[in-house]
Amino acid sequence: MKRVKVAIKGGNVTLDFDGFVNxxxxxxxxxxxxxxxxxxxxxxxxxxxxxREAEVNGTAERETLRH
Amino acid sequence: MSKIVIxxxxxxxxxxxxxxxxxxxxxxxxxxxxxxxxxxxxxxKECVDNALTRLGQVNGIRxxxxxxxxxxxxxxxxxxxxxxxxxxxxxxxxxxxSQGVVEFVADDYKSEWREEVERLRxxxxxxxxxxxxxxxLTILGYDVSVSSKVTGNGxxxxxxxxVKQ
Numbered sequence: 001m002k003r004v005k006v007a008i009k010g011g012n013v014t015l016d017f018d019g020f021v022n023x024x025x026x027x028x029x030x031x032x033x034x035x036x037x038x039x040x041x042x043x044x045x046x047x048x049x050x051x052r053e054a055e056v057n058g059t060a061e062r063e064t065l066r067h
Numbered sequence: 068m069s070k071i072v073i074x075x076x077x078x079x080x081x082x083x084x085x086x087x088x089x090x091x092x093x094x095x096x097x098x099x100x101x102x103x104x105x106x107x108x109x110x111x112k113e114c115v116d117n118a119l120t121r122l123g124q125v126n127g128i129r130x131x132x133x134x135x136x137x138x139x140x141x142x143x144x145x146x147x148x149x150x151x152x153x154x155x156x157x158x159x160x161x162x163x164x165s166q167g168v169v170e171f172v173a174d175d176y177k178s179e180w181r182e183e184v185e186r187l188r189x190x191x192x193x194x195x196x197x198x199x200x201x202x203x204l205t206i207l208g209y210d211v212s213v214s215s216k217v218t219g220n221g222x223x224x225x226x227x228x229x230v231k232q
Contacts, residue, residue, distance in 0.1 A: 001232055004204060008196050008225040009218075011189070013074040025070045027094060030087045031102070032203055036076070037084040038107045039114070039199040040167055047073040 004028070013043065078192055081107055081167045108167040112147065114198035115163055119148040122194050125217065127152055128187075134158035136174040146172065150191065155183035161191065169195065190223055197225035204229035 005016040015032065017025035036043045083103060092099035123130025131149045134142045135157045142160060149158040157180070160172035171188055175181040197213060204211045209229030216224055 001230060002209075003231075004209065004229040006197075006200050006204075006225075006227040006229070008193050008200070008227075010222060011076055011192060013076050013196060013200070015070075015072045015074070017070045017072075020069060027091070028207075029070065029072055030090050031098070031207065033074070034084050034087045034091060034102055035105075035107075035203045035206070036074075036199065037082045037087075038102065038105060039203065040078055040081040040107075040111055040169060041076050041196055041199055042079040042082075043074040043076045045072060046075045047071075049071045051069040051071065 002028075004032075012046070076192075076196055078169050078195065081111070108163070108165070110202050111167045111169070111199075112163050114195055114202060115147045115161055115169060117198045118191060118194035119150065119161065121198070121215065122150055122187075122190055125190075125223070128190075131158055134160040134173060137176045142172060144172070150187050152183060152187070155180050155187070159184050159187045159191075186221075193223055193225060197227060200227055207231070 002019045003017075005018070007014040007016075015029065017028060020028060033043055088099050088103060091102065119130050122128050129151045131151050133146060134149045134151075136142070137157070144160075145162065146160040147163055149160045151158040155173075157174055162170040162172060164170060171184070173180070173184050175184050194215075197215070201211050201213050204227070207229075209231045211227060211229045213225065213227050215226070218224055
């Protein structure tokens with residue numbers, strides 16, 4: 001099951017992807033951001049944090065990208 | 068892999084984000100072409116209407132159809148709707164032009180009116196983004212639920228969840 005949780009406040013949109021295999025969540029992010037643009041929502045990535053599946057166990061380090 | 072992404076967002080003219088569209092096109096040319104050709108103006112109009120209805124249910128905000136200027140004269144142009152408060156009874160109007168750009172209309176002669184216009188614009192922007200997100204996730208095949216609550220400092224927090232098997 002794929003799940004996207006979205007929180008919106010003060011002009012910030014937080015997208016939390018879960019249940020995606022490999023890089024399919026990045027592909028889904030691209031589609032969502034492109035559709036935001038088509039809907040007149042200008043969007044820039046402020047923060048992006050890849051969560052490895054092993055992180056569920058609390059054993060994996062996060063790979064954090066800041067833009 | 069799962070992921071958290073935080074976007075800074077604001078309203079503007081509908082646009083094709085070419086870098087993202089190219090990435091999509093490399094994996095799924097049909098999807099990229101469909102997105103490129105998608106006419107979102109009717110969806111934007113529906114999202115504006117839904118956002119105004121949602122904000123009209125917030126305590127202290129009323130949804131209306133028109134606005135008036137300082138002298139009480141009703142705005143003659145076409146509006147998608149307006150929002151009014153006790154601090155700003157003349158109202159902030161909302162238009163969607165033929166390109167799908169959301170435009171704001173108000174007589175903000177008084178400084179206290181300008182403050183209320185900015186507050187309502189901010190609330191509307193978040194509400195519109197919630198409606199846009201709901202539409203996008205629905206288009207992509209998710210079952211979507213939306214909830215909202217007013218925070219202690221009067222901001223609105225929207226939470227959406229999309230689930231797809």
